[in-house]
Amino acid sequence: MQIPPGLIVFTGIWFLPYSPRWLITKGREAEAYTSLKRLMGSEDEGFEVEFNRMKEQIKLEKAREVKSFAQLWKRYRRRVLVSVAVQTCTSLSGVNVIGYYQTILYAGIGITGKTVLLLSGAYGTLGPIANLISLWKVDSWGRTRSLFWGAMALVIDLTLVMVLTRFYAGTTNSVGQGFIIAFIFCYTFIYYLGFNSVTWTYGAEVLPVHIRSKGNALAAFSHFIFNIAVNQAAPTAFANVGYRFYALFIALNLCTAIIVWAYFPETKGLSLEEIADLFGDEVVPESRLDQSMRSPNERDTKDLNPSKQPSADHFEQIHQA
Template sequence: ANWVGYASSYAPENIKDFRWRFPLAMQIPPGLIVFAGIWFLPYSPRWLITQGRESEAYSALKRLMGPDDENFEVEFNRMKEQIKLEKAREVGSFFELWKRYRRRVLVSVAVQTCTSLSGVNVISYYQTILYAGVGITGKTVLLLSGAYGTLGPLVNMISLWKVDSWGRTRSLFWGAVGLVVDLTLVMTLTRFYAGTTNSVGQGFIIAFIFCYTVIYYLGFNSVTWIYGAEVLPVHIRSKGNALAAFSHFIFNIAVNQAAPTAFANIGYRFYALFIALNLCTAVIVWAYFPETKGLSLEEIAVLFGDEVVPESRLGPSINNLHGHEAGDLNSSKDLSADHFEQIHKP
């Protein structure tokens, strides 16, 4: 989109409306591609089971796991039994959701809130103002915006590829630490070199603004939505995700509405707010977020101390769960949430 805007800025004066009409029109083709491609995606096996379509769920899970996966039958049986258990304890209201699944909901809401308070959208939305403040003018501002907008999705592909090996909380923790360091450098360099003739200093400011998007997309962008959803069981996910998304966009609107006034009145000092908030995020992730890497939803339920289906009802036993005998997953004494948290701290 940024590159389309940059190219459209060269439209001649006699068709200057093209400069804004064409970028808007270019949003239609990607939407059509998504609309066409979504029909080729498999349904969620868990959702199919909740709808009573078990044969379709069986086929969908086999497609996702592969026909030769030796744990397939156990995983399918575990899904069925766990969903039966959860349906018997269906949550009917947000009050009940909060009462029974407070910790899960808090984690899901917190990860979305921390994302909005990282400053990512402030920098993305107002980067042209930031470049102008450094001393960049003309179409070079749009050129830099195009490069910035391209870098993020490219880095995000690395994140999607490595998220299951890096881990969720580790990515979030080091991402937050990285943003603290990066924004500290941006603020310091802006303090001394913005508005000067020192092109080297100005170049470093822009370089660290670009580093910001690299760090954010490696540590936050994809992980936030994956982690925020998987900490919620299927039967409360719609309500839990609704609360998390509400929090995400409320705080997003708040910081973005405040940004123009803040930059106009306190300038580079506004970065200090996001330095402090990202530091808080790192502490919260380290102290309160359990690692979910490599765990099924049923195993995640153990992390949060929920009631789960005993192994005796699943058919063949699961021999190993992260190097420990699974035993009876329903026993909080044998496999507690505290035990998992100690193993998976970032």
């Protein structure tokens, strides 16, 4: 079942254009120009401004190249913290705990036999559907809006799962058990709709190109460390505290919503250069962009404009002095 999605990704890669910024860093400006034109779909005045902004910003960032993680932390601390935080919050949402141990959860509420496996298979189909919707709408919804409301929806959903499990697990009330299963299914749909497509996108775009590999490495490290921690603790926790274990993820998702609301800037519709300005980093001034867009001849003769030349009266005053 995993082969067809892999083939789709492998085939699709060959149709993706190279990143214009990456091409500029490699000195392949002509290819970068073509790639950006393909991505923007036009070559109007705004296109030229955007292309020149990229070139000048990359020159500026190269002059401040980060060669170690210590420099990364010193110069881009806030950006790195946001990138790491969004991945950490993802791991602590509880998605992998519920995904990995859902068969235990179904058995705990009284479901037995092949029904457990059928439910597990049905659960796995919801993620891709929600992902497709998220990929289509994420640029209109916004990054932080998706994360905030996604986290709040998970809080509500897990609260309902916990309360219903408290009263209906192990009983003969099939309606109550059905609602528990329904809200577990809702959980994965909400997560993939609000979190999964956003976290990897947002965590990367808050980092400038020249530090992205190091910043993403730290974010991914945090993601998997916390993933391992909660997944290893889950079987023991469910065995000892049962449905109360959901309270941990309710609290963590509430914390995520607060962190997103208070500290995560919205990056929807912004270029990387505009995001740099959003974080208070040094960006290329407009005057430098104006200079870079002139032809060499225009730059050499820009001071020959008669309106900017010294007047005859000025020369006369100097002569008299």
